[in-house]
Amino acid sequence: MQAPIALGIIGFGIMGERLLRAALDHAAAHVRPVGVWDPAPAAAARLAGVAGGVPLRDSAEALIAACDCLYIAAPPAAHVPLAEAALAAGRAVFLEKPLAVDLAAATAFVARAAGARAAVNFPMASSPAVAQLGAWRDQGATGPAQSLAIEVAFATWPRGWQRDAAPWLSRRAEGGFTREVVSHFLFLARRQLGPLALQEARASFPPGDGSETAIEARLTAGGTPVSLRGGVGITDKDDHNTWTLRGPGGAIRLRDWSFAERLAEDGTWRQAPDALPNERMRPLVLQRQLAGVAAMTRGEPHHLATLQEALEVQGVVEAILAA
Incomplete structure (x- = not known):
């Protein structure tokens, strides 16, 4: 059995803590x-x-020197500089999305990082619920895809558990639910169906520099x-979302991040027998993500989101926000 890879974490907010706990537990x-x-x-x-006794290092440079792979969970403006420093030091990188604060910087980074050991943290790449959707499709649950509907809703933005990150998550420059949440469902559409192409979009913003309050878009x-x-x-829910795929054979959907559901003949949605709420599924997903991180760091085949996939998603996201 291969030894575990040495993982460093930059950015210790909610996402950094979640990944550390998953790594330890x-x-x-x-x-x-x-x-x-x-x-x-x-x-x-x-x-x-x-x-677990994981130390707080003195600097980003010290952490990069100590690790095999650097997980970057800092705000988006820091993603590219930190990733390039790690890659220049011969380390692998595992990035949060978006890749950068603007599309030009993201595009240039992806071009420079071609062939590097790098991946992006889209957890749906490791989701058992997403695997169930794929299995149902393989069994003919929908037949050829005819339409996909993505809906996301929030009581407030940022969500309650993100208050510590509100200074940037609530601002137009780096934050907003389209970058933070919709991107996951666009990644899922890309993985399940193929390349994304935006046709039209509309975004609404409050006065000042606040992030978007509503979006609508059509794409393929x-x-x-x-x-x-x-x-x-x-909605009165902290976070509610559905990703619904329809075809001549029926319909399937992912609801609230973790419930794989299939439309029954009586018109009701039936969830997979082993479905779990997101709080219970998250550790399984992160365990699979980290197994992918280890494989990626060793230069082995992996299932994680690639830089190119993340760039395509970011391109659609930024185009929606610019509409």
């Missing part, structure tokens, strides 16, 4: 956390609350028509 066979770095004073206190994925709608203040 569920993925020790794949990764060995060797340090965290975050310049925010709150990071040390947050890290102290995680059992592998030629299949896709409708997209999203908004803030249109």
Whole structure:
């Protein structure tokens, strides 16, 4: 059995903490956390609350020197500089999306990083619920895809558990639910159906520099028509979403991140027998993601989202926001 790879984490907010806990509790066979770095004073206190004795490093450079793969969960403006520093030092990188704060910078980075050991954290690449959707499609549950509908809704933005990141998540420059949430469902459409092409879009913003409050778009994925709608203040739920694929044989959907469901003959949605709420499925997903990180770091085949896939998703996202 191969030794676990040394994993460094930059950015210790919610996402950094989630990945560290998953690495310690569920993925020790794949990764060995060797340090965290975050310049925010709150990071040390947050890290102290995680059992495992993972050190807070003195600098990004010190962490890069100590790891085999760098996970970058900092705000988007830092993604490219940190990734390029890690790649220049011979490390692999695992990035949060979006790749950069603007499409030109993301495009240039992907071109420079061609052939590098790099991947992007789209967890649906490792989701058991998504695997169930694929299995149903293979069994003919929909037949040839005819339409896809994506809907996302939020009581408030940012969501309650993201308050610590509100200074950038609530701003137009780097934040918003289209970059943060819709991108996941566009990635799923790309993986399931094929290349994305935006046809038309509309986005609404509040006065000032606040992030979007509503979007609507029409696009295609592998030629299949896709409708997209999203908004803030249109549900009493913290976060509600559906990804619904229809064809002549029926319909399947992913609901609220983790419930794979199939449309029954009586018109009701029936979830997969082993369906789990997102809180319980997340550790399984992150374990599979980290197994992919280890494979990617070793230069082996992996299932993680590629830089090119992430760039295509970002291109659609930024075009929607510019509409």
